[in-house]
Amino acid sequence: MSEGRCLCGNIRFTADGPPKWTSYCHCQSCRRHTGAPVSAYAGFEAAKVRFSGGALSTFESSPGVRRGFCGRCGSTLTYEGDRWPGEVHLHVGAFDDPGALAPTGHAFADERLPWLKL
Template sequence: MPTGHCLCGAVTFTVSGESLNVSLCHCPSCKRAAGAPMVAWAMFERGAVDFTGAPLAAYASSEGVRRGFCGRCGTAVSYEADFMEGLIDLTVASFDDPAALPPTMHIFTRHREPWMTGTDTLEAFEDLPPQ
């Protein structure tokens, strides 16, 4: 069963079952919440996710939307919305093996940063660049 945790390890979770989809979200709300140009989300049936450890803190980012995060380290962990009843999105990067959840789609691409395309052509370093 896939497992995951926040940066400090206080919030932990286990998922039973397969993801329904894995998306790269470019919406302004996700980008601001993560401080990132996009967020990778894996969607599951809510009943398939078991949170353990510290309880999630929550922020209502818009009407009917709850974003779960670690109250200790601030890691974004979940997204639940009234319009997605019975479903929950979990941040792919919070899984212990994020490589097991490759994206299947981009969403809200009208908000994609124009410099996000073609980033594979940038100079790349396996670690920090030389000083």
Template sequence: MSEQTHTGRCLCGAVTFEVSGPAKWTGYCHCHSCRKHTGAPVSAFAGFERDQVRMTGQPLARFASSPGVQRGFCARCGSTISYEGERWPSEFHVHVGAFDRPEDFAPTGQGFPEERIAWLHLEMPAPP
């Protein structure tokens, strides 16, 4: 695993985190729940093994958005930070926009494309 460390935070800076090494995967999520959680027509995530992620600031507030799913956010400013689900029990998914350098996590796939908003058309970034 790479020794590179990526940092991130919420809008107010209360919730901060560090991630060691590369993401297992990156992708857009088109699901209804992600749209409601972020207020955006699509979300971008990077998936990591739990032991790669270290929370360094205030603890995440969590909301059980559906059975077996916890969505993490800042209790102070409301910024969306994470997704944790029983479907991927060893993983911690971070919203790409919460990273200090989101450009390091270009999406390479799409989740729930059948729920994509009809007017939204995305091009997948070219591989680095």
């Protein structure tokens, strides 16, 4: 079981079992959503993720894509998309132990910033 939260602690989450996958995402939408040069996600079956505390706010950033965040502190928490039905992608940085979720792949690597070396 993995746990995490937003910056202010208003929203907590629990993910049962290991993630299906972990990956960096280099797409421009993730960069704009997080303000970071790259995002790191862990993908879980939606049925294995529970939220508690405050309600997750969502924003449809493009057709079929919903990004979740804390409405109080603004922390980026989730990505859900029609391309991956039944999955919730949780931002690795929001986990209590992000060191245990090292990314093993790259999504949208063609959008990688030229100066980013991983």
